[in-house]
Amino acid sequence: MTQTHDAPTTLAPEFEAEFDGHLELDKDAQDLLFRAARTANTFTDEPVTEEQVRAIYDLVKWAPTSMNIQPLRIVLVRSPEARGRLVEQMGGNNKAKTSTAPLVAILAADTDFHDELGKVFPHFEGARDIFAGNDELREGSARLNATLQLAYFILGIRAAGLAAGPMTGFDAAGIDREFFADGAHRTIAVVNVGRPGPDAWFDRLPRLDYDEVVTTV
């Protein structure tokens, strides 16, 4: 079951049927980001370049965060030494995946995001102080908004024609300690990035129906 995102295969009829003409996003983009894209468990050896990561960031940075706080920070783990330290913190099956992916990125929330508010939210002078005086608010805002940005980043990886393998099975405190000496970062996910390799995925798992998720009051 080898597939790549370079040449999306024809979709099964049940996927086609979902598309009902109410979307402005073109069909190819729908497939690339959502319908044909899959979480990859194996990758080819093809490197993921600095230019590709820059292109992904330059796209997804425009997506919204609360008060434009943008707390996401990304560590690209490129050296064998750093890769080894990261793999030690990963759980079970994630060790092998993290060892072999062409690029591995740590995505973390910077709880000191408020130090950037003068730049990113300049019209509200008191913004920094609101966060500086409230650790719980700062921690919660950092985590929530970095998680939104994680989702944007996953879709950005797909927008670059690559596959993402996001993982949350790891020792988060261990990664924080190994990779963020300031004690102010909270690791949200580790994401493998590359072209899907042989047997990159299992059969697609079912999604909840609209009526199981959406209610009207």
Place this chain on the structure above:
Amino acid sequence: MTQTHDAPTTLAPEFEAEFDGHLELDKDAQDLLFRAARTANTFTDEPVTEEQVRAIYDLVKWAPTSMNIQPLRIVLVRSPEARGRLVEQMGGNNKAKTSTAPLVAILAADTDFHDELGKVFPHFEGARDIFAGNDELREGSARLNATLQLAYFILGIRAAGLAAGPMTGFDAAGIDREFFADGAHRTIAVVNVGRPGPDAWFDRLPRLDYDEVVTTV
């Protein structure tokens, strides 16, 4: 400064310059989802239909969650009575926006998502029990993954040619109490949806540079 997403305006040169050819996603889709799209603060009176919301969900449901848990639940607040109850829980400026948007949706995490695992993660029989026995894991997994799904939903609204106005300034416990009698849901965001109205947005706020966000080790 009236703009709509129906006819994206020409982008400023600084946005054009960011696009560097490393993305497979076509330019129109980049603009619709990320570069031209904006968080709207005002909306026209044009209704948002059930069919539009179904089309959005049928697209974004394919985006990934950990172990396919899909904890997001969405309440479409359509009756004047329910709208009034919601507005009471909103903070400051969000009251007026929530009062007037054509569609308002409450996005919440269902901490009882594990009851669906037999359907959505059928190949791992022990999955439900792992979560059933660990409230902290269940709460954290529900919040993190529903937040990812919130981000997918925001981009899905844009994919439908609509604007989203996500808000986190509200009494979350109050909304949980008013709208989720089971005590198992955690409100993550309230999102206004519609076509942008007059003066829908202020000048675009700056984003952090790549080198402020991404490091390599």
